[in-house]
Amino acid sequence: MVAVALSVSRVVAALVLVVLNGFFVASEFAFVRVRSTSVDQLVADGRPGANALADVMGSLDDYLAATQLGITIASLGLGWIGEPAVAALIEPVLGSLLPANIVHLVAFAIGFSVITFLHVVFGELAPKTIAIAQAERVAMLLAPPMKLAYYLFAPGIVVFNGTANLFTRAIGVPPASETDETMEEREIRRVLARSGEAGHVDDEEVEMVNAVFELDDTVVREAMVPRPDVASIPADADLDAIRATVLEAGHTRYPVVAADDADRVVGFVDTKDVLRAGEAGEASTTAADLARDLVIVPETTSLSDLLVQFRDERRQMAAVVDEWGAFEGIATVEDAVETLVGDLRDEFDPESGDHAVRKSGAGAYEADGSVSLSAVNDALGTEFDGDGFETLGGLVLDRLGRSPEVGDSVTAGDYAFAVTAADGARISTVRIEETGDETTGDGSKSGDEASHSGAGDDERGDGDDERDEGDERDEGDERGDGA
Template sequence: MPVLELAAALILILLNGVFSLSELAVVSARKARLRVMAEQRRAGARAALALAEEPGRFLSTVQIGITLIGVLAGAFSGAALGQRAAELLQDFGLAQGLAQTIGYGLVIGAITYLSVVVGELVPKTLALRAPERIACMVARPTSAVSRAAGPVVWFLDASTRRIFRLFGIDARADEAVTADEIRAVVAEAETAGAIETDERHMIGGVLRLGDRTVRGVMTPRTDVTWLDLGDTEEAIRAALLATPHARLPVGEGGPDEIIGVVQLRDLLPDLLRGRPLDIRAHVRPAPVVPDRLGALDALAVLRKAEVPIGLVHDEYGHFDGVITPADILDAIAGAFRADLSDSDEAVRREDGSWLLSGWMPVDEMADQLRVPLPDRRDYETVAGLEPLPIRLKRKHHPRIQQL
């Protein structure tokens, strides 16, 4: 009867949709998210993760199902419904040849339309909306089908891997996640309202911090206030009263002769009571940090230090500056207003061009202006980009001028 044949065609199309839904859901599902769901004992999460770990077997299973459904839909439902449609048109007076052509054409067109829309587009669009949740729902039935068709699935998967090996291609997917991909995900989360703009900036700061050396985050020697034990007590008192810092390096005769660090709170009783200052008695050792050490490694050094301040030296042992937890926070969250100089790091002018300070970190400039930087470079600030207008193509980037 036509009703049974039509029902069979619709069922086959719906089954095709289920396989398409399963295919895109498992392929699109993030393994990290599936692992979290598995740890939370979400139903079907472990089965979905197992399918994602073996994409060859899973795709072979799905392809077997889709292929069989296509063959059955074309051979059984299409032929039967086409014949029924041709007979119906003949009843309306059309010639047999013309009726068969139009009848089969109408049936094939209708089945193709439903197969594309109901069997492909709708399921795949649905799978993209919630891939992990749908993957958990379809994982167990798909695993059962895979076990039932085990020999065929193994044969297809082995054939696929052999073809890959023949062309020297690794069939395993590259699961490495780059920093740019993380930034893209964070930007997407900000657009969706999942995180705030300030959160995105701080996450970007953490990623930049991982790529920086101590030289890129330290307070340079020219901006360091230090105490010289050879100065008079009046000069030392004046320096202590004028400094906004809680800790100061202490040297003997010059900045390359730093012997340690003094904390102002240790000197405060003598300052308030007007007693003579004994700076040397309050000097504490500070770790020496190479200027090419990674910023995160320097943070680990500061955590273990008696006083959280590091003396930065270059490869020749010369004093280059200091690094403190405040410098690390500055790299992540941005500088506080009290720490800023008279000029801002970057100013957007009315004509669309940018005015950049030479001391602006070059990676922050790259993030803000969306410009590429070489993987290996021997500079940390915008001042190292010379000549800047030549390196940045004007047709892709706004005009930039360095202070």
């Protein structure tokens, strides 16, 4: 009778150890699952157990060590007490059914199986699942008793952690925290991508956050309005000439260039100043008189730095210059924002697809020469990468190796790119056709190009003269983006 009572008490002790094991397992998973930012909000809301949880999160590495120590002690105790207790209870029953020489072996196997089942299911898996599913609730519930366990285990934690750290240092591995909540950029991108695929975050939001990360890697040259598209005003232009440019271009701000040097930007004119000057009847006022200071940045400046400069200097537009100081184009706050959210158009902007790749038939597309390579890659599923150029026109010019003419054609990858319109040395529009040939060379000329190129030096010279005249017209005719 005494033996049976002893066995029952051992079984009860084993069940208590299973519960303790589950307590430490649930505590470990719940504490790791809860974010410190969530704990701050729980404390602010006055939730029961939130303050104790905040204390735990403040020394989380030590508390995790306490949970691991508790799990180890409970598991060892369960193996020491549980199996013999169960075996002792069932041996009398098995004695009347089995030969005496195998009773203990069978009782041991059954006892081991029962304890393992209880340990794994109720001491590990169930607590872990509950803690993960209800992390905040479980963490607040278990934090107060876990603080008591932490104080009980504190001497052991100091010894074990200290010994482990000495060992890892001896083999050249520095101690690391188990609770670092920070993530690198690539990890954040992966989390966002998975969240987008699961439908927890909108695809547009994923794209926008990715674009924010790319701001620091995107240079102004990739987002600026190139000089041929810029509506600039000569410094000696009078009010009538300024008004004419404003009415034609329809922008708010215009760069002012020196009267004798279109490569030198001297400031910018705001249409508000033009209106004020007109109201004041200052007929002799010129663009130089109205010009305000303009931010001037190199074309290699990152967009993130440009936005910071806009904010600090309270400006909306910057002139972009190359390494020799020549005027290359302008960049505005809108240009930077468009890299995040896409093309922005107001009610005065023309409805056109100039900055998009437009499908024009089976395997055929039309695009403006100023379309970015990234837009081309998105539309075609290609991976064209420019070295010194950012646009479709730059790709064609790079492979062509000379000034373009209508009919010129080059190939890249599985596509042929034909010039359908050109303005001097600038490619206006391009027709893209799928060839199905994996060509990676510098491109080939079409039959039209061959006949065009074979017309002789005189024709080429005439073309050069015409392009020079076209360039002169461009300087006075530039249109572009204001703010």
